Amino acid sequence: MTTTSGEARLPTSAAGPAAPSKGPRAGAVARERRRNAYILLAPCVVVLIVLAIYPMFFSGVLSFRVDPLYNPNVARFIGWRNYDDLFHDFRFWQSIRLTVLWALIVVTIQMVLGFFLAILLDRKMRGAGLLRSLIIIPVFISPIAMGLTWRFIFEPVAGLANWIVSKGLGLEKYSWLSHKDTALSTLMIVDCWQWTPFVALILLAGMQSISTEITEAARLDRIRGTAYYTRIVIPLIRPVILVVLLLRLVDSIRIFDLNFIMTKGGPGSSTLMASVYDYTIFEQGHLGLMAAYGFLILILINIVVAIFLNTLYRAEKAARLADAKN
Amino acid sequence: MRQDATTRAINVLAVVVVAIWLIPVVWVALTSIKPTKVINAAEPTFYSFVPTDEHYIEIFDRFLFHRAMINSLVTVGVSTFIVMLLALPAAYAVARMGLAGGDTWALVILSLRFMPGVVVVLPYFKMANGFGLIDSQLALIVVYTAFGLPFAVWLLRGFLLDLPKEVEEAGRLDGLSWTGIIFRLILPMARPGIAVTAIFTFVFSWNEYLFALFLTYDKATTMPVALQKTIDLYNVLWGSLSAGAVIQLLPMILVVFLLQRHIARGLALGAVK
Numbered sequence: 001m002t003t004t005s006g007e008a009r010l011p012t013s014a015a016g017p018a019a020p021s022k023g024p025r026a027g028a029v030a031r032e033r034r035r036n037a038y039i040l041l042a043p044c045v046v047v048l049i050v051l052a053i054y055p056m057f058f059s060g061v062l063s064f065r066v067d068p069l070y071n072p073n074v075a076r077f078i079g080w081r082n083y084d085d086l087f088h089d090f091r092f093w094q095s096i097r098l099t100v101l102w103a104l105i106v107v108t109i110q111m112v113l114g115f116f117l118a119i120l121l122d123r124k125m126r127g128a129g130l131l132r133s134l135i136i137i138p139v140f141i142s143p144i145a146m147g148l149t150w151r152f153i154f155e156p157v158a159g160l161a162n163w164i165v166s167k168g169l170g171l172e173k174y175s176w177l178s179h180k181d182t183a184l185s186t187l188m189i190v191d192c193w194q195w196t197p198f199v200a201l202i203l204l205a206g207m208q209s210i211s212t213e214i215t216e217a218a219r220l221d222r223i224r225g226t227a228y229y230t231r232i233v234i235p236l237i238r239p240v241i242l243v244v245l246l247l248r249l250v251d252s253i254r255i256f257d258l259n260f261i262m263t264k265g266g267p268g269s270s271t272l273m274a275s276v277y278d279y280t281i282f283e284q285g286h287l288g289l290m291a292a293y294g295f296l297i298l299i300l301i302n303i304v305v306a307i308f309l310n311t312l313y314r315a316e317k318a319a320r321l322a323d324a325k326n
Numbered sequence: 327m328r329q330d331a332t333t334r335a336i337n338v339l340a341v342v343v344v345a346i347w348l349i350p351v352v353w354v355a356l357t358s359i360k361p362t363k364v365i366n367a368a369e370p371t372f373y374s375f376v377p378t379d380e381h382y383i384e385i386f387d388r389f390l391f392h393r394a395m396i397n398s399l400v401t402v403g404v405s406t407f408i409v410m411l412l413a414l415p416a417a418y419a420v421a422r423m424g425l426a427g428g429d430t431w432a433l434v435i436l437s438l439r440f441m442p443g444v445v446v447v448l449p450y451f452k453m454a455n456g457f458g459l460i461d462s463q464l465a466l467i468v469v470y471t472a473f474g475l476p477f478a479v480w481l482l483r484g485f486l487l488d489l490p491k492e493v494e495e496a497g498r499l500d501g502l503s504w505t506g507i508i509f510r511l512i513l514p515m516a517r518p519g520i521a522v523t524a525i526f527t528f529v530f531s532w533n534e535y536l537f538a539l540f541l542t543y544d545k546a547t548t549m550p551v552a553l554q555k556t557i558d559l560y561n562v563l564w565g566s567l568s569a570g571a572v573i574q575l576l577p578m579i580l581v582v583f584l585l586q587r588h589i590a591r592g593l594a595l596g597a598v599k
Contacts, residue, residue: 030424033423033424033504034423034424034425034426036419036423036504037419037423037424037425038419038425040415040416040418040419040423041415041416041419041420041425041431043412043415043416044412044413044415044416044435044475044479045416045435047412047471047472047475048435048438048472048475048476051468051469051471051472052438052441052446052472052473052475052476053438054449055446055449055450055453055472056441056445056446056449058449058452058453059445059446059448059449062448062449117343120336120339120340120343121340123333123336123337123340125337125340127341128340129586129587131340131341131344132586133582133583133586134344134347134348135344135347135348136582136586136589137348137351137575137578137579137582138347138350138351140529140533140575140578140579140581140582141351141533141571141574141575141578142532142533142535142549142550142553142574142575143533143535144533144535144550144553144554145354145533145550145553145570145571145574145575146350146571148553148554148556148557148562148567148571149350149353149354149357149567149568149571150350151562152353152354152357152562152564152567152568153350153353155564157366157368158365158366158367158368158370159370160349160353160370163369163370193347193350197347201589205591209591250440253442254440254442254443256442256443256444256535256536257535257536257550260535261535261554274442274444275442275443275444278444279444282448287448290444290448291445291448293444294442294444294445294446294447294448295445297442297444297445298441298442298445301440301442302440305437305440
């Protein structure tokens with residue numbers, strides 16, 4: 001293998017570094033290309049360091065300070081006290097638990113429903129493309145616009161949801177978002193409404209990339225129905241499933257917009273998830289404390305991502321390598 | 327023939343599911359043209375009302391929504407352009423130049439996408455404050471650039487990896503320099519990927535709320551923040567809200583119809599490569 005061509009990798013090949021060069025000439029070419037690569041990469045990396053990594057660092061420093069928004073003069077370094085305060089705040093633990101619970105439930109629902117929705121949309125009928133375009137609309141609408149619209153739908157008097165429930169099921173009209181026991185599930189419905197199509201369409205793209213030879217072979221082997229999906233489709237689109245899962249998990253943990261616009265954490269603290277709780281800390285003016293909590297959310301996300309990459313993704317790569325060798 | 331009947335039944339089911347799924351979107355569109363009395367009636371209706379444009383007039387007259395529209399267009403448009411300018415070369419370097427540890431670079435860059443907004447919003451707020459940029463379009467442009475960049479690099483990388491690996495070889499045989507290869511071969515071939523990436527970057531900032539909430543309050547507010555102003559503690563102007571929401575989502579629907587096919591594929595590509 002010479003190093004003259006850019007290394008576009010097939011999904012089956014191991015992702016390795018550039019092949020070792022042969023001879024001084026090839027070495028010079030490779031060196032020049034590497035230099036060019038760094039030149040191309042540099043602006044992006046510089047911008048990210050200045051605008052993403054530096055602010056993160058800034059936030060880290062801030063988390064060790066007391067820094068009242070309304071009284072900046074008393075700002076000073078206080079060590080671990082912000083973290084200590086948080087660890088002794090039961091509402092902090094409650095919000096973390098709630099966030100993790102939220103992420104697990106909504107992501108599970110979205111993955112399962114999304115898979116079925118993908119199967120449903122994976123057909124060769126006229127207008128299938130139109131259906132796919134229509135179903136992805138919720139993904140592109142701002143959570144603010146949609147959250148407010150859903151608030152109207154769940155509105156106790158004139159809301160559509162109550163009308164359907166009272167006409168269709170004969171139940172009493174109910175104030176969904178202002179009761180502790182229904183507010184969280186109502187939020188979940190909205191989140192799933194918005195993100196299930198996202199999961200579905202990506203899984204669908206994965207399904208449609210399965211080659212016709214494989215589907216044909218499966219058909220000849222009389223593998224159909226459930227067996228076709230569990231034995232052929234899921235193993236083949238596993239990388240796609242994993243990435244959607246990761247994206248959805250992280251975004252669910254970070255959830256702010258929908259939570260903020262629909263309930264602001266209420267009623268009581270029944271929907272007070274991490275980011276919104278962090279925002280209420282800001283509203284009270286405790287900037288240092290806010291930064292500390294923000295950092296803890298970041299750590300939580302990193303733990304999830306690390307676990308994810310280490311277990312699932314590694315196993316995935318190993319499996320792919322084994323496939324490639326056979 | 328039984329098979330045919332089942333297929334048809336599933337087709338019908340698909341249509342029904344999509345139709346039900348879209349009821350909220352239809353509902354917001356209907357609400358935006360209903361007279362206020364009909365909106366607040368205890369019996370919701372899908373059709374028996376006389377359409378009105380009062381909410382569209384109100385959202386512009388009273389809530390000055392056109393200012394928010396311009397702010398959104400400017401901040402989101404400019405930041406998307408800058409993101410693409412930075413992301414394209416970076417993605418090319420990571421994907422196709424045999425960069426040592428190219429995958430690691432991609433992963434590190436992607437990991438920045440996972441950063442929760444609440445972690446960095448405070449530094450942004452303080453920095454903007456220090457530079458006197460609170461409530462300015464510039465502050466939002468800078469922040470949206472930073473936040474759009476990681477995902478853009480990752481998406482583009484997927485598309486670029488998907489191009490046949492012989493492209494550079496062929497270009498070199500034709501005597502093209504490496505810049506020639508990029509501009510004459512790679513960019514034209516990657517056009518759908520570039521479009522999809524630009525769209526995703528655009529949509530993210532178009533819908534973004536947290537940073538806009540912190541960094542603007544009047545002159546530079548974008549549409550999501552402006553929408554929120556239609557609610558106060560005791561009263562929600564559902565009609566104006568819906569009108570604003572429709573204005574905000576119309577361009578998104580257009581985008582979806584133009585690029586649906588590429589959108590899903592692009593995300594899946596990023597996943598597989």
